[in-house]
Amino acid sequence: MTTVLITGTRPYGEGDPVDVLVEDGVITQIVPAGTLTDASDAAEDGSGAEVLEAAGTVLLPGFVDMHTHLREPGREDAETVRSGSAAAARGGYTAVFAMANTDPVADTAVVTDHVYAQGRMVGLVDVHPVGAVTKGLAGAELAEMGVMAASSASVRLFSDDGHCIADPLIMRRALEYARGLDVLIAQHAEEPRLTEGAVAHEGPTAARLGLAGWPRAAEESIVIRDALLARDAGARVHICHASTAGTVKLLRWAKEQGIDITAEVTPHHLMLDDSRLETYDGLFRVNPPLREVSDARALRAALAEGVVDCVATDHAPHAAQDKCCEFSRARPGMLGLETALGVVAQTMVAPGLLDWRGVAAVMSERPARITGLPDHGRPIEVGETANLTVVDPDSAWTVRGAELASIADNTPYEEFTLPARVRATLLRGRVTCVDGKVRAD
Numbered sequence: 001m002t003t004v005l006i007t008g009t010r011p012y013g014e015g016d017p018v019d020v021l022v023e024d025g026v027i028t029q030i031v032p033a034g035t036l037t038d039a040s041d042a043a044e045d046g047s048g049a050e051v052l053e054a055a056g057t058v059l060l061p062g063f064v065d066m067h068t069h070l071r072e073p074g075r076e077d078a079e080t081v082r083s084g085s086a087a088a089a090r091g092g093y094t095a096v097f098a099m100a101n102t103d104p105v106a107d108t109a110v111v112t113d114h115v116y117a118q119g120r121m122v123g124l125v126d127v128h129p130v131g132a133v134t135k136g137l138a139g140a141e142l143a144e145m146g147v148m149a150a151s152s153a154s155v156r157l158f159s160d161d162g163h164c165i166a167d168p169l170i171m172r173r174a175l176e177y178a179r180g181l182d183v184l185i186a187q188h189a190e191e192p193r194l195t196e197g198a199v200a201h202e203g204p205t206a207a208r209l210g211l212a213g214w215p216r217a218a219e220e221s222i223v224i225r226d227a228l229l230a231r232d233a234g235a236r237v238h239i240c241h242a243s244t245a246g247t248v249k250l251l252r253w254a255k256e257q258g259i260d261i262t263a264e265v266t267p268h269h270l271m272l273d274d275s276r277l278e279t280y281d282g283l284f285r286v287n288p289p290l291r292e293v294s295d296a297r298a299l300r301a302a303l304a305e306g307v308v309d310c311v312a313t314d315h316a317p318h319a320a321q322d323k324c325c326e327f328s329r330a331r332p333g334m335l336g337l338e339t340a341l342g343v344v345a346q347t348m349v350a351p352g353l354l355d356w357r358g359v360a361a362v363m364s365e366r367p368a369r370i371t372g373l374p375d376h377g378r379p380i381e382v383g384e385t386a387n388l389t390v391v392d393p394d395s396a397w398t399v400r401g402a403e404l405a406s407i408a409d410n411t412p413y414e415e416f417t418l419p420a421r422v423r424a425t426l427l428r429g430r431v432t433c434v435d436g437k438v439r440a441d
C-alpha cells in the first residue's frame with residue numbers, strides 16, 4: 001500500500017491548515033494539521049510511505065490541460081510523450097490532451113492507441129490522445145471518429161488544431177457526427193482566406209514592423225459560425241485559444257442563447273501582447289497571434305467571469321532551428337505546461353480576479369468536466385481519487401528555457417519572474433513530481 005501524508009496544507013487556500021492522508025490512491029483522511037499522529041507514524045514506518053511537508057502551501061485538484069502538443073510521433077526532436085509528461089507533472093498537471101497534428105496525423109485508432117499506450121508506459125500524467133476530425137487534417141473528409149472513440153484510448157475530444165475546419169458543410173457534418181457519438185469537437189478558429197501569409201496580429205504594431213496581419217475577424221467569424229452550426233446540430237462545440245475581445249462578446253451572446261459552447265484561453269494570451277514583437281524574436285510568434293493590451297484585459301475579465309471557461313496551455317514545443325530564425329519563417333507556438341500556474345497566479349490571482357478556488361475551477365474542474373474525465377477536477381474530500389497539486393503560492397522563480405523538462409526550450413517567459421510554483425503533483429496517490437524532480441515509476 002502506498003501512503004502519502006501531506007502536512008500543513010490548505011485546500012483551495014481556505015481555512016486552517018490540515019493534514020491530508022492518501023492511501024492506495026484515495027484521500028482517506030483530512031484532519032487539522034498535527035492531529036494525525038497514528039497515520040504519521042504509519043506513513044514513516046510503512047514501506048514506500050512518504051511525508052510531504054507542505055506548510056504554507058495551497059492544495060488544489062490536479063490540473064487538466066485540454067490542449068497540449070506532445071509532438072510524438074514525428075517531431076521527437078522537439079518533444080516526446082516522455083519529456084512532455086515530465087513537463088506536465090512539473091507544471092502540476094495530472095491529465096493532458098495531446099493534439100492530433102503529429103506526423104503521421106492522429107486520424108486513426110492506430111495512432112491514437114499508440115500515443116495512449118506511450119502515456120500509460122511513462123505513467124507521469126494521464127495522456128489522452130485527441131483524434132483528428134478530418135483525414136490528414138485536410139478539412140475535406142471526416143476521419144473515423146467512431147473507431148477512435150471505441151478504441152482502447154476511447155477518444156472523447158476531436159480537433160484539427162493547427163488547422164481550422166473551414167468548410168462550413170464539413171464542420172456541420174462533423175458536429176452532427178460528434179453529437180451522435182457524444183464526443184466534443186474543439187475548433188481552431190481561423191478563417192484561412194483572411195490569414196493568408198499572416199504572421200502577426202493585424203494592428204498598428206504589425207503595420208509599423210512590416211509584418212503581414214491576421215485580423216480579429218478571422219477568428220470571430222468562425223466562432224459565430226460554429227456557434228450557429230452547433231445550435232442547429234444540437235451539438236457541443238469548444239473554441240481553442242480564444243484571443244480577442246470580440247470573441248468574448250460572441251461567446252457571451254451564444255451562451256445567453258443556450259448554445260452548448262465552451263472556450264479556453266492560453267496563459268500567453270492572458271499575459272502577453274503584440275508589443276513583444278518589436279524585437280522580431282520568433283519566440284513570440286504564435287497562432288492565434290499575441291493581440292493588443294485591450295484583448296488581454298478582456299480575456300482576463302472573461303475568464304474571471306466564466307464567459308471563457310478554462311485555461312489551456314497550447315503547449316507547442318518547436319526545435320531551435322524552427323524558432324531561432326527570421327520572424328516570418330519561425331514556426332508558431334510556445335511552451336506552456338511548466339509556466340501556466342505562474343502566469344495564472346500573476347495575471348489572475350495577484351490582481352484579485354480569481355482566488356485559489358477559482359484557479360481550481362479554470363485549471364482543473366472545468367476542463368475535466370468539458371472533456372468528461374471522471375476522476376479529475378474532483379472536490380478535495382475523503383473518498384476521492386488523489387489527483388492533486390500542491391502549490392507554493394509565494395515562491396517566486398525565474399524561468400529559464402534550458403531548465404524546463406521539455407526537449408525544446410521555446411518559452412516566451414525567459415528570465416521572467418513568476419510568483420507561484422508547483423511543490424508537488426500526485427497522480428492517483430503517487431507522487432509524480434516534488435520540488436521540480438520528476439519521479440518515474
Ligand SMILES: NC(=O)N[C@@H](CC(=O)O)C(=O)O
Nearest residue numbers: 069161162286287316332333
Ligand atoms: N499554437 C500554435 O502556434 N501552434 C500549434 C498549432 C495550434 O495550436 O494552432 C502547433 O502545433 O505548433
Ligand SMILES: [Zn+2]
Nearest residue numbers: 161162188240
Ligand atoms: Zn490552434
Ligand SMILES: [Zn+2]
Nearest residue numbers: 099161162314
Ligand atoms: Zn494547439
